[in-house]
Amino acid sequence: MIHTFAVTKDLKLITDIPLKRLDDSDIKWFWVDFDSPNDEEALLLKTHFDFHPLAIEDCLHFLQRPKLDYYDGYNFFVLHTLNQFSLAPEELDIFVGHNFIVTFHSSPSSEIGMVRKRVIEDKSTINKGVLHIFYSIMDKIVDEYFPSIYKSEDELNEIETNKTNKDLIENVYEIRNQLLKLMRTIFPMRELLYRILNSERVIVPKDERVYFMNIYDHLLRISEMIESNREMTADIRDNYISLNSNRMNTIMKTLTVMTSVFIPLTFIASIYGMNFEYMPELTWQWGYFGVLGVMVSVGSVMLLWFWRKGWFK
Known part of the structure; x- marks a missing residue:
């Protein structure tokens, strides 16, 4: 048409x-x-x-x-x-x-x-001529960039206020993907506006130039918002990874303590689990309770030593 x-x-x-x-x-x-x-x-x-x-x-x-x-x-x-x-x-x-x-x-x-x-x-627009129509088209194009940026910001603010969301990292990567798409559109448009304003072959009258400068300022603002949002997503991602790493380190420390305590106890139990006929302790009346006492003492001493080393902080 x-x-x-x-x-x-x-x-x-x-x-x-x-x-x-x-x-x-x-x-x-x-x-x-x-x-x-x-x-x-x-x-x-x-x-x-x-x-x-x-x-x-x-x-x-x-x-x-x-x-x-x-x-x-x-x-x-x-x-x-x-x-x-x-x-x-x-x-x-x-x-x-x-x-x-x-x-x-x-x-x-x-x-x-x-x-x-x-x-x-x-x-009144018909009095302003061709260049004003061109400006109006570009201005509308740039204005339509803002809703997508604001939407990404709202999603980031929601993530910031609800950091326990189990889908947090997936949402962050989705927002980063959206911002990347916006960058591929907006950054070349910013370069084009800069070229229009600084080209000697595109004659922009002084009274019209201020309008194109306004569009360029909007594109600069949008570019800064995209970069700021990408930095925020990077910070959220890094904090999420650090938090998970710290949680994993805590779990590994707990498992290490438990393993360290039970290794000597397992060693003692394995010795008396051997089926040799001549083992003096097997015929001792209080042997069972003695071995249990040794095992409790060894475990308690090791837990006390780990505590003094600061493993439980």
Whole structure:
């Protein structure tokens, strides 16, 4: 499906007009949105707009890294939106010229839908031109990154308050995996914004530059939140491992003490368990009680020695 928006020189908004009318002399600027286009509609990128074959190839072959390419008369941008369920990146391609903007996305985009609605309902946006539409799209994309970050933070806070959860380590690794997916989307977008702001070939007027700086600040904030959350997951993981190691050491210490006490007792019992005929102690009237006394004494002395060595602290 193709959506068209055109603004005339007398600042009137016209929607859903044929592409041929976009070349009329009374059109000041226009926006064409290729929303989940079929093959015939995608072919218009070449036959009607005559965009560069490499840019068209990037549109048709998913998934490109966020980037900026310069062509005569326009710039080509690859942006990444975020699927809120799978956290997978989804590509959004934008062609920006001095009097036009063309967006191309192979699946429905909620961000584009919100900007389209805003253009129709808020007539003041048509006075701001193509660059403001481009800014609005990027701003919506970045705004949609925040819910996933906040969700990860809430899950981490829940883990912090409920450290006895038996699935704690599995939850921590799941959150780290989510943060890694977010990093793969957001960090390249941050680099792209930096390039836009510092490129001599992308002309951003001073009054519009502050808006793009605001988007860049948001991306920096999101990046810091991701790194902070990853550090927190690493701390929780390390603390969990240390706690388990300490618990295991305590168990091993207890088993070691028990084993150390029973080794000499087992040795004594094994001696008198031998079936030799001539063993003097076997015929002694108090032999049984004597051996038990020796065994109790040996065990008590060893436990006292372990206690003085600090094994029970």
